[in-house]
Amino acid sequence: MRPPVVITSRSGRIGTAALAVAALALLVWDATRAGLLQALVNAPFVALFVWCAWIFWGLASIRIDNDGVHVINQLRIWDVPWAQLKTVTGRWGVTLTTLPQDSSRAPENSETTGTSESTGAGGTPGTGETRPARGHSIRAWAAPAKGTAGKIIGTDRELPIIPDQGHEPIRISLDAFAAARLIEIEQIQRRAGATSSDAAPVRVRVNWPTVIISGVLVILAVLA
Incomplete structure (x- = not known):
C-alpha cells in the first residue's frame, strides 16, 4: 500500500514558529519591564496574533492517500474520493474540480x-x-501559486518519488503546479487499489478545531 502524502507550506510553518518564538521573547521582556500581571494581560493579544499567522500561513494542508484527496483549509475540510475527482489545476493555486454528485x-x-x-x-x-x-470547485491553500515568495523560498519544484509500500506519511512542500501534477499521478497510481471509496460522495465539514480555538482567543482578547 502506497504511503500517505501530506503537502504543507514549509516556509509558512517555519515562519510561524519563528514568529511564536519572537512573541514569547516579547512577553518575557514585557514581564521583566512591566510586571508579570501586565504580561498576562497582553498574552491573549499576542497569542491571537500568532494564531492568525498560523491560520493564514501554515495550517492548510493536502493529504493524499488511497481513499482520495483530503483538503484541509482554514474553515473547511474536503474529502474527495479518487472516483469523484475530475480535474486538478495549479493555475493561481491548486484547484480541484469534482464530478457531479x-x-x-x-x-x-x-x-x-x-x-x-x-x-x-x-x-x-x-x-x-x-x-x-x-460538481464542486475546491481551492486548496496548502500549495502557493507559482511566482509567490512562498514558492521561491520554501517549496520544491521536483516531484518526490513515492514508494509503492509504506505506512509513514511523507511530508513535502510543493508549489501549486507541482502539487497538481502529483495529485494527477497519484490518482492514476492509487485508483487501481480503490474499492468502496469509488462510490463514496464528496464530503465537506467545518474545521471545528480552528473555529473553536479562534473563538476562544478572540473572547480572551476582548476580555483582557
Missing part, C-alpha cells in the same frame, strides 16, 4: 450533458424540468 447514479437514458430525471438530485419534483448537475 449524481453522475455515478444517473439513469441510463439520461443525457450525457449532466442532466437528471425530474425525481433525481438535479431535477425539480413534479415539474418535469431538469437542470445541469454541477
Whole structure:
C-alpha cells in the first residue's frame, strides 16, 4: 500500500514558529519591564496574533492517500474520493474540480450533458424540468501559486518519488503546479487499489478545531 502524502507550506510553518518564538521573547521582556500581571494581560493579544499567522500561513494542508484527496483549509475540510475527482489545476493555486454528485447514479437514458430525471438530485419534483448537475470547485491553500515568495523560498519544484509500500506519511512542500501534477499521478497510481471509496460522495465539514480555538482567543482578547 502506497504511503500517505501530506503537502504543507514549509516556509509558512517555519515562519510561524519563528514568529511564536519572537512573541514569547516579547512577553518575557514585557514581564521583566512591566510586571508579570501586565504580561498576562497582553498574552491573549499576542497569542491571537500568532494564531492568525498560523491560520493564514501554515495550517492548510493536502493529504493524499488511497481513499482520495483530503483538503484541509482554514474553515473547511474536503474529502474527495479518487472516483469523484475530475480535474486538478495549479493555475493561481491548486484547484480541484469534482464530478457531479449524481453522475455515478444517473439513469441510463439520461443525457450525457449532466442532466437528471425530474425525481433525481438535479431535477425539480413534479415539474418535469431538469437542470445541469454541477460538481464542486475546491481551492486548496496548502500549495502557493507559482511566482509567490512562498514558492521561491520554501517549496520544491521536483516531484518526490513515492514508494509503492509504506505506512509513514511523507511530508513535502510543493508549489501549486507541482502539487497538481502529483495529485494527477497519484490518482492514476492509487485508483487501481480503490474499492468502496469509488462510490463514496464528496464530503465537506467545518474545521471545528480552528473555529473553536479562534473563538476562544478572540473572547480572551476582548476580555483582557
